[in-house]
Amino acid sequence: MTQFSEIALLFKKEMMLEWRQKYALGGILLYVTSTVFVVYLSFVKVLPDVWNALFWIISLFASINAVVKSFVQENSNRQLYYYQLANPTAVILSKIFYNIFILLIINLLTFIVLGLMVGNPVSNTPQYLLAIVLGSIGFSITFTFISAIAAKANNAATLMAILSFPVILPVLITLIRLSKNALQNKSSHWLNDIQTLGAIDAILIALCFVLFPYLWRD
Amino acid sequence: MKQYWWKALSIVLILYTIFLGLTTPLKPAIIDESQRSVRVAKVGDSLTLTATGYNTEFTKSKSINAWLTIVDSIIGKGGMPPVYPIKANKVSIIDDTHLDISVQIPQALPLSKNLQEANLVLETEAEGVLLRKSFIQIAQDSIHSDEGKALWSTEIAIEPRPKKFAFPNLEFTRETIRNTYFHVPMWFVMFTLYGLGLLYSIKFLRTKDLSNDLKAVSYTRVGSVFGFLGLLTGGMWANFAWGEPFPINEIKLLMVYTALAIYLAYFILRMSFDDFERRARISAVYSIFSFSSLVPLLYVIPKLAAVSSHPGNGGNSSIATQDMDNYMRLVFYPAIIGWILLGLWIASVAVRTEILKEKILSR
Incomplete structure (x- = not known):
């Protein structure tokens, strides 16, 4: 079996698991809509900068909640079974791809719901959507790897937050700058930010590739 | 005793740094007592200006020459902007740090501007040439640049003098420039120790020898201490140079918070973790991960950023003639070596304590 078909099969397995127990995804979608509803209730008018901050805060917490279960969801015996059948790099890559897919859904939904309920101040929508796509990729790679580390420790959920917030900060700073540009329709520096995001993602995925084989062995 | 030479060297180098770094005087300069409220004069005025010196010895000079100079913003012949000086009529020495300069400003400016900044140039016997940028502003109602060019001279006769051993005297740093020998080496030490932590983490993953894990954690711990010292010395410096200790919009500072977190x-x-082997393995993986994010955090993102107050970041030049000269390098490079050796010494003690602790626990 080639690496690619392994990843495809594992990706399908993740989708099937999600489809069978819809409560996880449903819970996160409910979280997003209820948070947006709270924002809608508590603000009379949202300034563009505040809107941007709220969007990324909602997106960040929804993403962490969505990814944290990646390695906790299935018990260690079943994971051992997967590692015997598949390459560890295929396991982590399939999880990363699956999480990119889920986070894209969550973030786009947040964008749409926030836009409908609170109003949409974005003037350059394609650039904002690009920020969302790049953000989903960055969040997914970082959180998947961190959740693999945290899953090995005693209290995974707490550790997940402690480990992932400082690591995600550079991605988040660049994302906020990029999306602020999209809000005000400024074209300055945005290619630079995309390059930075791409470089961070490349470093992270290379690290996952090298380090994950040392993580899963128990 | 032979294997301890580097510990002795670290002590010698740090004492050298402290002694030379703190006792060497700054270069003499003309400072601004009025805190950047630049005086505005009119063309044709006859004025008496007071210049305040810092580390100057005006009374040692028999006579002092002074010029007000205007520098054109357009680059002229030979790639240099033309300079228009006007010599002071009389310079009276009040004391070592104060001068009264009487100057007659011509009827017109040599440039096509209504308001122009003029620099002060002093030539003294004791200090050589002193320059104060934007000393006063000169205003005029109507523009007569050709007339002005005839009124202002174009030549300024200054002889260079041998330099004394002194540190640069910059407006934003003044005496705090000595912090270069303490603030900057902290980051070098932190980087070296984190690097060694990374090395032993990799070694652990290859050999599964638990002593490598103990070394890795000790080096990382001491490295973090030096990181916090760097933050602290930086805060003290920023308090003087930027007006607040930890400005929120400084990208490098933000990245340092992130890296330390x-x-x-x-x-x-x-x-x-309860299990030693598992703790060692997972934390080794995390250590490699965190070191790989350290380099882009501290050295790539601040360099790409649009604005930063640190030299060498956000489009600032790094080691220019302005903030680092050869006298400073004479102290700066030994300081780096000395602090790194001290960091390694402290870390080696930490490693030995950690190994002893482990021995007692496993007995």
Whole structure:
């Protein structure tokens, strides 16, 4: 079996698991809509900068909640079974791809719901959507790897937050700058930010590739 | 005793740094007592200006020459902007740090501007040439640049003098420039120790020898201490140079917070394991991960950023003639070596303590 078909099969397995127990995804979608509803209730008018901050805060917490279960969801015996059948790099890559897919859904939904309920101040929508796509990729790679580390420790959920917030900060700073540009329709520096995001993602995925084989062995 | 030579060397170099770094005087300069409220004069005025010196010895000079100079913003012949000086009529020495300069400003400016900044140039016997940029502003109602060019001279006769051993005297740093020998080496030490932590983490993953894990955690711990010292010395410096100790919009500072938080998370991660082997393996993986994010955090993102107050970041030039000269390098390079050796010494003690602790626990 080639690496690619392994990843495809594992990706399908993740989708099937999600489809069978819809409560996880449903819970996160409910979280997003209820948070947006709270924002809608508590603000009379949202300034563009505040809107941007709220969007990324909602997106960040929804993403962490969505990814944290990646390695906790299935018990260690079943994971051992997967590692015997598949390459560890295929396991982590399939999880990363699956999480990119889920986070894209969550973030786009947040964008749409926030836009409908609170109003949409974005003037350059394609650039904002690009920020969302790049953000989903960055969040997914970082959180998947961190959740693999945290899953090995005693209290995974707490550790997940402690480990992932400082690591995600550079991605988040660049994302906020990029999306602020999209809000005000400024074209300055945005290619630079995309390059930075791409470089961070490349470093992270290379690290996952090298380090994950040392993580899963128990 | 032979194997301890580097410890002795670290002490010698740090004492050298402290002695030379703190006792060497700054270069004489003309300072601004009025805190950047530049005086505005009119063309044709006859004025008496007071210049305040810093580390100057005006009374040692028999006579002092002074010029007001205007520098054109357009680059002229030979790639240099033309300079228009006007010599002072009389310079009276009040004391070592105060001068009264009487000057007659011509009827017109040599440039096509209504308001122009003029620099002060002093030539003294004791200090050589002193320059104060934007000393006063000169205003005029109507523009007569050709007339002005005839009124202002174009030549300024200054002889260079041998330099004294002194540090640069910059407006934003003044005496705090000595912090270069303490603030900057802290980051070098932190980087070296984190690097060694990374090395032993990799070694652990290859050999599964638990002593490598103990070394890795000790080096990382001491490295973090030096990181916090760097933050602290930076805060003291920023308090003088930028007006507040930890400005929120400084990108490098933000990245340092992030990097230190990533390494603090390393220690929290280590606390949440019961099994030694597992703790060592997972924290080694995390250590490699965190070191790989350290380099882009501290050296790539601040360089790409649009604005930063640190030299060498956000489009600032790094080691220019302005903030680092050969006299400073004479102290700066030994300081780096000395602090790194001291860091290694402290870390080696930490490693030995950690190994002893482990021995007692496993008895």
